[in-house]
Amino acid sequence: MPNRSGIMRKFIVGNWKMNGTSSDLSEIxxxxTMSANYKTSVDSALCLPATLIDRATSLLPAFTLGGQDCHMQVSGAHTGCVSAAMLADAGATLTLVGHSERRAGQNESDADIRGKAAAAHVAGLKVIICVGETLEERDAGKALDIVLDQVQKSVPDNAASDWLSIAYEPVWAIGTGRIPEDSDVAEMHGAIREQLVARFGIDGESMSILYGGSMNGDNAAMLMAIPNVDGGLIGGASLTAAKFEPILAAAAKSA
Known part of the structure; x- marks a missing residue:
C-alpha cells in the first residue's frame, strides 16, 4: 500500500481462491516467514478461504491476511454469505471484492461491488476492487471503456488511498499463462490512474493499482517495471512460498 511520504511501496497479494485446508497452515x-525478508520495501498479504482466516491469524498475528469477498449487509437472512464484520472478527484486515470469477459466476454488478467495498470500509477493512475485460471485449476494441466504466461504478465516492486499491485483471489472462503486451498494460494502468486522479485528486495519485492475470516469478520483474503497476494480485503462484518468493524479490528490486 502507499505511504504518506510520497513513496509508493509495492503491494503483492496472493489470492488462494477455493484452495486450502488446515493441512496448508504450515505453508501459510x-x-x-519468507515475506518478512522483503518487508522494508514490499507489503504482502494472502486472501484466504474464510474457513482458514481465524486459524491463520491466530498462528500469524503480524502477517496481513484477508478475505476474498464479503456481503454488503452487516447481517441478516443471507445463507452461506460472510459479512465484512465477520471477516474482521476472524482477524482479516482486508478483502477482495469484484473478482471476475464472482462477477461472472455470481452475476455481481458494479453496484453490488460498490456496496461491498463500502461495507468493508465501514467494518475497518482495506479493500481491493478487481476490474477487467474479457477477450471478446478486448478484441472488439472496448477494453478501456469496459474497465474504466467498472472503476467509475465500483469505487465508492469516499474512497481513499489508505484503504482502497484497484486490481486490473484481464479476464482472459487469469490462470492461462497469457499476459497482455507491455504497452497494453501501460495504457490500461495509465488510464485507470488518470481516472482516479481526476476523481480523487492528489489521493488518486497514491492509490495502488495492481496487475493480476498469470503474474509469476518469470514475468513479475517485467510487469512491475511498467509505470503505474504498483504490485500484483497473484493466483496460483501464491499457493507456495517457493513460487511466491520470486515475485516478492522482483517487487523489492523494482520498488
Missing part, C-alpha cells in the same frame, strides 16, 4: 506460515 512459510509464506509469512
Amino acid at each position: 506460515e512459510a509464506i509469512a
Whole structure:
C-alpha cells in the first residue's frame, strides 16, 4: 500500500481462491516467514478461504491476511454469505471484492461491488476492487471503456488511498499463462490512474493499482517495471512460498 511520504511501496497479494485446508497452515506460515525478508520495501498479504482466516491469524498475528469477498449487509437472512464484520472478527484486515470469477459466476454488478467495498470500509477493512475485460471485449476494441466504466461504478465516492486499491485483471489472462503486451498494460494502468486522479485528486495519485492475470516469478520483474503497476494480485503462484518468493524479490528490486 502507499505511504504518506510520497513513496509508493509495492503491494503483492496472493489470492488462494477455493484452495486450502488446515493441512496448508504450515505453508501459510512459510509464506509469512519468507515475506518478512522483503518487508522494508514490499507489503504482502494472502486472501484466504474464510474457513482458514481465524486459524491463520491466530498462528500469524503480524502477517496481513484477508478475505476474498464479503456481503454488503452487516447481517441478516443471507445463507452461506460472510459479512465484512465477520471477516474482521476472524482477524482479516482486508478483502477482495469484484473478482471476475464472482462477477461472472455470481452475476455481481458494479453496484453490488460498490456496496461491498463500502461495507468493508465501514467494518475497518482495506479493500481491493478487481476490474477487467474479457477477450471478446478486448478484441472488439472496448477494453478501456469496459474497465474504466467498472472503476467509475465500483469505487465508492469516499474512497481513499489508505484503504482502497484497484486490481486490473484481464479476464482472459487469469490462470492461462497469457499476459497482455507491455504497452497494453501501460495504457490500461495509465488510464485507470488518470481516472482516479481526476476523481480523487492528489489521493488518486497514491492509490495502488495492481496487475493480476498469470503474474509469476518469470514475468513479475517485467510487469512491475511498467509505470503505474504498483504490485500484483497473484493466483496460483501464491499457493507456495517457493513460487511466491520470486515475485516478492522482483517487487523489492523494482520498488
